[in-house]
Amino acid sequence: xxxxxxxxxxxxxxxxxxAWNLARRGAEAVLLEAxxxxxxxxxxxxxxxxxxxxxxxxxxxxxxxxxxxxxxxDAALGAPTGYRRNGLLNLYDVEIAGLSGWQSLPAxxxxxxxxxxxxxxxxxxxxxxxxxxxxxxxxxxxFTPDDGTADHPATTRAFAKAAVGLGARVLEHTAVTGLAAHxxxxxxxxxxxxxxxxxxxxxxxxxxxxxxxxxxDAFGMSLPLWEKATQITFLAPPPGFSLDHQLGHTRRSLSxxxxxxxxxxxxxxxxxGWDPAxxxxxxxxxxxxxxxxDVAATLPALAGAEVLAVDxxxxxxxxxxxxxxxxxxxxxxxxxxxTGWSGHGFALTPAVGEALATWALDGERPDTLRPFTFxxxxxx
Ligand SMILES: Cc1cc2nc3c(=O)[nH]c(=O)nc-3n(C[C@H](O)[C@H](O)[C@H](O)COP(=O)(O)OP(=O)(O)OC[C@H]3O[C@@H](n4cnc5c(N)ncnc54)[C@H](O)[C@@H]3O)c2cc1C
Numbered sequence: 001x002x003x004x005x006x007x008x009x010x011x012x013x014x015x016x017x018x019a020w021n022l023a024r025r026g027a028e029a030v031l032l033e034a035x036x037x038x039x040x041x042x043x044x045x046x047x048x049x050x051x052x053x054x055x056x057x058x059x060x061x062x063x064x065x066x067x068x069x070x071x072x073x074d075a076a077l078g079a080p081t082g083y084r085r086n087g088l089l090n091l092y093d094v095e096i097a098g099l100s101g102w103q104s105l106p107a108x109x110x111x112x113x114x115x116x117x118x119x120x121x122x123x124x125x126x127x128x129x130x131x132x133x134x135x136x137x138x139x140x141x142x143f144t145p146d147d148g149t150a151d152h153p154a155t156t157r158a159f160a161k162a163a164v165g166l167g168a169r170v171l172e173h174t175a176v177t178g179l180a181a182h183x184x185x186x187x188x189x190x191x192x193x194x195x196x197x198x199x200x201x202x203x204x205x206x207x208x209x210x211x212x213x214x215x216x217d218a219f220g221m222s223l224p225l226w227e228k229a230t231q232i233t234f235l236a237p238p239p240g241f242s243l244d245h246q247l248g249h250t251r252r253s254l255s256x257x258x259x260x261x262x263x264x265x266x267x268x269x270x271x272x273g274w275d276p277a278x279x280x281x282x283x284x285x286x287x288x289x290x291x292x293x294d295v296a297a298t299l300p301a302l303a304g305a306e307v308l309a310v311d312x313x314x315x316x317x318x319x320x321x322x323x324x325x326x327x328x329x330x331x332x333x334x335x336x337x338x339t340g341w342s343g344h345g346f347a348l349t350p351a352v353g354e355a356l357a358t359w360a361l362d363g364e365r366p367d368t369l370r371p372f373t374f375x376x377x378x379x380x
Contacts, residue, residue, distance in 0.1 A: 004030045004169075006360060007189055007199040008206055009176045009214070012042035013152060013346055014338050015206030016159035016170075017353025018360075020077070023166035025361055030197070031168060032189070034175035037160050038153040040208050041316040041341070045309070046232055046265045047257055048152045048346040052117040053088040053144030054108075054248055055344070056323050058371035060115035062351050065368055067117070067146050069350035078165070079158035082151025082260070089122065089131060089141040090248040091298065100250035102140045109142060119144045131245065133301045149246060149257055152346055159353070179203060179218045181332040202334040202360040209276070209317055211339040219329055224377055225340050229281040229315040231272035233291050235264040235305040252294045263308055266291050269343050272312030281312035318342045319377060326352065326372040328359070330380060336360055337374075 008019045011033025022029040033039070050070055052063040073081050092102040099108075105121055112119045122141045127134060130143070160170050178190040189197045205211050215221040237243075243264065247256040253268040270290065273282035288310055296303035319325060319340040329335040336359060338352055345352070355366040374380070 001188070001196045001198050003198040003200055004028055005199070005201040006030070006204065007032060007187070007197060008204045009189070010040070010205070010207035010210070011037040011156070011160060011170065011172065012040045012206060012208060013038070013156045013159065013349040014352055015204070016156050016163065017349045018204050018206060018356045019168050019170070020159045020163040020166070021353045021357030022360065023163045023168040025357060027201070027361060029163065029168040031160060031163065031170045032174045032176055032191070033170070033172045034210070036172050037170070038156040041314050042156045042346065043153050044314040045311055046234070046259055047082070047149040049088070049147070049246060049255060049257065049344070050083065050150050050347040051088050051144065051147040051246070051344075052112065053119060053142060053147050054090050054250065057111050057115070058323055059348070060112065060117060062348055062355070062368040064116045065354070066348050066351035069354070070148070070150070073158075073350060077158040077162040079161050080151070081155040081158050083148060084150070085146060085148035087143060087145040087245040088147035088248060089127070089143055089245050090250055091134070091138050092140045092142070092250050093135075093137045094251060097251055105140055105142060112144070117144060118146055131243070131247065133299055135298055135300060138298070147246065150346070155349065176207070176214065179214065179335070181218070181335060185334050187332070187335060202336065204356055204360060205335065205337045205339070208339050209315055211317070211337060215329065215337070219332060221329070221379060223325065223374070223379055225317040225319060227274060227276045227315040228271045228318050228343060229274035229312040230267055230269055230343055231283060231287045231291070231310065231312040233266040233288060233310050234259065234308040235266065235302060236308055237262070237264050238301055238305060241301055247298070249294070249298055252298065254291070254294045254298060256295065256299070264302060264305065266295055274312065274315050276315070279315070281315065283310040283312055316341050316343050316345065321376070324372050325374060325377065326356065326369045327374045328365070330374065334360070
């Protein structure tokens with residue numbers, strides 16, 4: 001049986017980033033990907049938001065670290081991630097609507113600033129200068145200038161390529177079918193076609209939607225996640241339309257970005273149809289109608305814009321409190337898990353890779369990972 005110090009299961013952004021961080025610390029690492037790199041949630045068309053604005057407060061320390069790392073990543077990896085920092089405007093249109101009303105805005109700004117995330121409250125006059133053409137009912141925005149977007153498959157491949165450059169092995173078309181932890185701390189990974197691999201110092205499970213099954217089979221754990229294929233829509237913008245920042249809407253499931261091709265990309269979290277058994281997504285016409293109504297009500301210039309494509313070919317995993325699980329398996333001290341990103345994990349990638357590698361190498365949970373336990377979900 002071959003052996004390696006660390007095995008990382010899953011060649012999405014998280015697995016590739018973890019493998020790179022292990023390799024740059026001098027560890028021997030192998031990244032095992034069932035299909036091809038970025039064939040899960042880290043693949044697909046468009047761009048992904050790299051945002052701190054509007055995040056769950058428990059994620060802010062990890063996000064802050066990610067936002068420190070993103071601008072240096074192309075140089076550190078020696079390959080492009082497509083990262084662009086253009087700021088996020090989160091729009092507010094009503095006074096009282098739970099946490100999405102503008103009454104809560106000063107509290108949100110204070111909490112973000114205290115966590116080291118720069119942000120400012122923007123009034124309507126200033127908003128008109130920053131993004132002309134917004135609907136009349138929008139009153140304020142929270143501007144988070146350090147937010148941006150990146151190219152998710154390019155980032156995944158850049159991490160993997162840089163890991164290989166440091167001596168890691170990346171094995172595509174190599175599915176892990178099971179694992180078994182031993183008393184000496186080593187873990188045996190069962191690979192398709194009857195092969196085995198022994199990881200002597202640790203295993204990082206970054207297989208996202210397959211992680212619950214691997215944990216159930218190996219450790220009898222029941223990880224309460226579900227799969228969600230966020231539906232995204234691409235529009236042809238009308239002549240003269242421009243978007244200088246990403247836009248979010250606190251009361252609508254709406255996020256608006258521009259793509260490298262100059263198209264307008266709508267996302268925001270509404271899921272289309274998805275079959276977990278076949279991993280096939282089916283666009284939902286009602287979700288499309290709602291997205292188009294939401295964007296028309298937010299940026300009237302986009303009402304009636306031509307729909308170029310609708311995609312829900314990728315699924316992420318969600319938790320009940322919409323923050324991830326990044327923890328060590330109870331009773332298997334050298335098996336680490338990162339999953340349950342709840343539709344906004346990509347932004348965290350550089351910091352998650354760094355923190356998981358640090359924990360696996362040094363044995364101590366980094367403070368940024370403290371909120372993301374199994375225990376809070378009732379998993380023991
Ligand atoms: C449409 C959409 C839009 C999104 N928008 C944003 C956004 O704007 N901002 C943001 O921050 N996040 C966003 N996200 C979430 C983000 O993309 C994910 O949280 C992130 O990509 C998860 O990365 P991952 O590496 O954990 O998982 P994945 O990319 O899913 O990777 C898991 C990998 O494991 C492999 N695998 C599975 N089982 C096995 C096995 N048994 N053996 C070996 N390999 C295996 C899979 O093939 C896959 O490649 C979005 C997600 C989607 C779907």
